[in-house]
Amino acid sequence: AKAHEMIHVERVGLNGNVGLIKLNRPKALNALCGQLMSELRVALREFDDDDKIGAIILTGNEKAFAAGADIKEMINKDFASTYSGRFLEEWTAVSDTRKPVIAVVNGYALGGGCELAMMCDIIYAGENAFFGQPEINIGTIPGAGGSQRLTRAVGKSLSMEMNLTGNRIDAKQALTSGLVSKVYPTDEVVNKAIELGEKIAAQSPLIVAMCKEAVNSAYEMTLREGLHFERRLFHNTFATKDRKEGMSAFAEKRKPTWTSS
Ligand code: CO8
Numbered sequence: 152a153k154a155h156e157m158i159h160v161e162r163v164g165l166n167g168n169v170g171l172i173k174l175n176r177p178k179a180l181n182a183l184c185g186q187l188m189s190e191l192r193v194a195l196r197e198f199d200d201d202d203k204i205g206a207i208i209l210t211g212n213e214k215a216f217a218a219g220a221d222i223k224e225m226i227n228k229d230f231a232s233t234y235s236g237r238f239l240e241e242w243t244a245v246s247d248t249r250k251p252v253i254a255v256v257n258g259y260a261l262g263g264g265c266e267l268a269m270m271c272d273i274i275y276a277g278e279n280a281f282f283g284q285p286e287i288n289i290g291t292i293p294g295a296g297g298s299q300r301l302t303r304a305v306g307k308s309l310s311m312e313m314n315l316t317g318n319r320i321d322a323k324q325a326l327t328s329g330l331v332s333k334v335y336p337t338d339e340v341v342n343k344a345i346e347l348g349e350k351i352a353a354q355s356p357l358i359v360a361m362c363k364e365a366v367n368s369a370y371e372m373t374l375r376e377g378l379h380f381e382r383r384l385f386h387n388t389f390a391t392k393d394r395k396e397g398m399s400a401f402a403e404k405r406k407p408t409w410t411s412s
Contacts, residue, residue: 157187160194162204169348170198170207171341180218181211183263185241192244199248202411205352205359207248208344209271210255211264213279213337219262222289242295245270249360251351255344256280257337261319266295269304272363274330275344276322277337282330283319303370304330355393355409 159173172194174181181187191209198204211217220239228238245252245267254271261283268274268282284297292298293314302310305320305328312318325331335343351359365381372380388394392412400407 155190155194157184158190158194160197163208163345164349164352166349166352168203168205168352169345170194170201170204171345172198172207172209174209174211174217177212177214179221180215180259181264182219182221182223183217183267184221184224188239188241192241195244195248195252199250202356204250205354205356206348207250207252208255208341208348209245209252209267210341210344211257213257213277215258215264216254216256216260216280217264217267218259219264219285220294239294242267242270249363250356251348251359251363253344253348255341256282256331257340259283262286262293262297263295266293266297266300269296269300269330272366273332273347274325275340275347276325276331276334277340278322278334279337280322280325280331280334281319282313282325283317284314285317285319287315288317300370301330304328355391355397355407355411357391357409357411358388358393358397361388 157176159175161171163169163171172191174187176182176187195207198207251273252271254268254274256268256274257277257280259281260268262285265282265284284293284301286292286297298314301313309328313320320328322331322334326334333343361384365384368377368380393409396409397407
């Protein structure tokens with residue numbers, strides 16, 4: 152892999168099949184500047200294309216997951232340059248990743264940082280995590296899902312409150328409101344996410360990708376369309392060897408051997 156300056160990339164887990172990406176711009180609380188997002192896009196793509204990797208973890212440090220898009224980089228932008236320059240379009244790379252991405256949030260996940268976490272498929276939080284959409288305090292609004300994904304995750308009332316005031320929620324409230332699936336002590340949460348990543352990576356990568364696509368369709372489609380899409384994908388699993396192998400292994404009381412075919 153190429154050298155990165157603002158992220159740290161490694162393979163973790165007993166079988167080395169979980170990709171770990173650590174945002175590494177601590178002096179700016181991992182503010183998401185152009186270079187960082189571009190490095191992140193490249194690293195995600197490399198893991199996504201790597202057959203040995205079954206799941207990806209995205210994290211920051213103990214003080215900050217990310218304190219937002221880089222405010223200093225945005226100060227002098229205008230409408231024409233953000234529109235013509237496709238400002239922040241690179242961010243879609245995160246939600247386009249086909250392998251499951253687990254966000255591990257310690258400390259601040261604010262603005263674009265909260266949005267980045269929500270682009271991931273699963274969020275685990277450390278006990279010191281805070282989530283917020285403080286864009287309103289700097290005269291703008293969320294631009295990468297803060298008004299959309301957050302509303303679907305926590306409901307209208309809490310999302311409105313957070314978006315209209317910049318009020319933050321802590322890890323506990325993030326858990327009770329459904330924004331994150333687990334909360335662990337700060338120094339344990341990355342390891343818990345690695346265990347989760349290993350569990351996902353032990354499944355058939357082909358079927359995992361199909362399953363992720365099915366769950367994501369719940370965000371894009373009406374229930375009727377989504378149920379139809381799910382059933383078709385389910386039928387499609389019957390065109391794979393892994394489906395046959397999984398059911399045969401169950402009947403023969405042995406572990407399945409996946410071939411992603
Ligand atoms: N951008 C640039 N620099 C930042 C940012 C940021 N978002 N956040 C922190 N920093 C820098 C600070 O400027 C400071 O730098 P320096 O040492 O050079 O002065 C350094 O990080 C440390 O920060 P603080 O001294 O402020 O640390 P504190 O512990 O006192 O405070 C806070 C931590 C509360 C997190 C505070 O830094 C803060 O409020 N940060 C800004 C939070 C914010 O408003 N985030 C939203 C940004 S807007 C946004 O994300 C738009 C989203 C649109 C994205 C669309 C994508 C498609």
